[in-house]
Amino acid sequence: MRCAPTAGAALVLCAATAGLLSAQGRPEPPEKPRFASWDEVNVLAHGLLQLGNGLREHVERTRGQLGELERRLGSCGAACKDPEGSAAPPFAPENLILTRVLYSPQTQLKAQNSRIQQLFQKVAQQQRHLEKQHLRIQNLQSQMGHLAPMHLGHGVAKRARRKRLPKMAQLAGPAQNISRLHNGGWTVIQRRQDGSVDFNQPWDAYKDGFGDPQGEFWLGLEKVHRIMGERGSHLAVQLQDWEGNAESLQFPVHLGGEDTAYSLQLTAPVASKLGATTFSPSGLSLPFSTWDQDHDLRRDKNCAKSLSGGWWFGTCGHSNLNGQYFHSIPRQRQQLKKGIFWKTWRGRYYPLQATTMLIQPTAAEAAS
CATH class of the missing domain: 3.90.215.10 (Gamma Fibrinogen, chain A, domain 1)
Incomplete structure (x- = not known):
C-alpha cells in the first residue's frame, strides 16, 4: 500500500490501514484439533474488540480533521476569485493541492470504514464460535461427572461394563x-x-x-x-x-x-x-x-x-x-x-x- 504524505492524521491512518491489510493478507494457521480454555477465548475476543474500538476512534478523529479541511476549502472558494469576480480555474495549483489533501483521505476513510465493519463481523462470528465451544466444554465436563467409576489394576484403568440397550417394543399403533x-x-x-x-x-x-x-x-x-x-x-x-x-x-x-x-x-x-x-x-x-x-x-x-x-x-x-x-x-x-x-x-x-x-x-x- 502507498501512502501520500499529506497530513499527520493521514499518515497515521495510512499506517493503521497498512497494518490491517498486512494482517488480513497473512494466511491463517490451520486450526489445532483441541479445545481452547474459556480464558484463552475470552482474551482473544477481548483483544479483537479492543482493536476494532481503537480503529473506530481513530476514524472518528480523522473524520473531524477532514471536516476542518472541508471548511478551509469552503472559505477558499470565496478567497480564490480573480479581481473581476470570476472563480479561479479548477486546475489552479492551490485548488489541486487542497483537493488532494481533502479527497485522498476521504477515499482512505471509506476503505477503512469498510474494513472496520468486516472486522466487527469477524469478531461477532468468532464470538458465536466461542459460545458454541464454551457450551461443548460444559457438556464434556458434565459427561466427565457422569463417567462410570474406573477400576484400577496393575496400573491399568479398566472401564466399567456398559449397560445394555433397553429392548424396543413395536405395538399395534x-x-x-x-x-x-x-x-x-x-x-x-x-x-x-x-x-x-x-x-x-x-x-x-x-x-x-x-x-x-x-x-x-x-x-x-x-x-x-x-x-x-x-x-x-x-x-x-x-x-x-x-x-x-x-x-x-x-x-x-x-x-x-x-x-x-x-x-x-x-x-x-x-x-x-x-x-x-x-x-x-x-x-x-x-x-x-x-x-x-x-x-x-x-x-x-x-x-x-x-x-x-x-x-x-x-x-x-x-x-x-x-x-x-x-x-x-x-x-x-x-x-x-x-x-x-x-x-x-x-x-x-x-x-x-x-x-x-x-x-x-x-x-x-x-x-x-
Missing part, C-alpha cells in the same frame, strides 16, 4: 401404545399429527411451550426439566408413516437445565443405536437448538436454520421430530431435509405422518 404409557405414569411432551401448529419457533417458545394439548403441541423445555428433575428418566418416541406402519422406541435419558441449553444426555449404546458415529465412552450430550439459539455440534452450520424447528440436532442428520409438516412427499431433496424424520427407521428423507413423545421419571417407573 400409536393410540394403543400411548394409552398403555399413560397408565404407567407417562407424560406427553410433544405431538404432531396434522400440521396445524407451526413448530419453527424461537428459543423462548420452545422453553415455555406452545400449541394445543388436545392437538399438536410442545410442552416446553423448562416444564420437561422440572418433571424429570436431576434424576434419570425414560423417553418414549412414537412414530408413524403414511402407510400405516408404526414404531415405538424407549430409552433412558437425562435432561440438563437451561444453563446447559437443555442438553439431552444419552448413554453410549443408545447413541450408537440412534445413528451417532462420534461419542465419548460415557455417551452423547446433545444441546437443544433453535434458529435464534445455535447450540448444535456443527461449527459451520446452524442446523435449526438449515432444517426447521427446534431440536437436539447434534450434526443435523440423525433426527428431527419438530421439523416442517408435509402432507405429501416433496420432490426436492433440499426441501425434504426440513421435514419430520427419524433416520434409523424410515430414513432422513421420509417425512413422517405422526409423532408423539412421552417422558417418565425413573422413580415413577419403579413405583408403578
Whole structure:
C-alpha cells in the first residue's frame, strides 16, 4: 500500500490501514484439533474488540480533521476569485493541492470504514464460535461427572461394563401404545399429527411451550426439566408413516437445565443405536437448538436454520421430530431435509405422518 504524505492524521491512518491489510493478507494457521480454555477465548475476543474500538476512534478523529479541511476549502472558494469576480480555474495549483489533501483521505476513510465493519463481523462470528465451544466444554465436563467409576489394576484403568440397550417394543399403533404409557405414569411432551401448529419457533417458545394439548403441541423445555428433575428418566418416541406402519422406541435419558441449553444426555449404546458415529465412552450430550439459539455440534452450520424447528440436532442428520409438516412427499431433496424424520427407521428423507413423545421419571417407573 502507498501512502501520500499529506497530513499527520493521514499518515497515521495510512499506517493503521497498512497494518490491517498486512494482517488480513497473512494466511491463517490451520486450526489445532483441541479445545481452547474459556480464558484463552475470552482474551482473544477481548483483544479483537479492543482493536476494532481503537480503529473506530481513530476514524472518528480523522473524520473531524477532514471536516476542518472541508471548511478551509469552503472559505477558499470565496478567497480564490480573480479581481473581476470570476472563480479561479479548477486546475489552479492551490485548488489541486487542497483537493488532494481533502479527497485522498476521504477515499482512505471509506476503505477503512469498510474494513472496520468486516472486522466487527469477524469478531461477532468468532464470538458465536466461542459460545458454541464454551457450551461443548460444559457438556464434556458434565459427561466427565457422569463417567462410570474406573477400576484400577496393575496400573491399568479398566472401564466399567456398559449397560445394555433397553429392548424396543413395536405395538399395534400409536393410540394403543400411548394409552398403555399413560397408565404407567407417562407424560406427553410433544405431538404432531396434522400440521396445524407451526413448530419453527424461537428459543423462548420452545422453553415455555406452545400449541394445543388436545392437538399438536410442545410442552416446553423448562416444564420437561422440572418433571424429570436431576434424576434419570425414560423417553418414549412414537412414530408413524403414511402407510400405516408404526414404531415405538424407549430409552433412558437425562435432561440438563437451561444453563446447559437443555442438553439431552444419552448413554453410549443408545447413541450408537440412534445413528451417532462420534461419542465419548460415557455417551452423547446433545444441546437443544433453535434458529435464534445455535447450540448444535456443527461449527459451520446452524442446523435449526438449515432444517426447521427446534431440536437436539447434534450434526443435523440423525433426527428431527419438530421439523416442517408435509402432507405429501416433496420432490426436492433440499426441501425434504426440513421435514419430520427419524433416520434409523424410515430414513432422513421420509417425512413422517405422526409423532408423539412421552417422558417418565425413573422413580415413577419403579413405583408403578
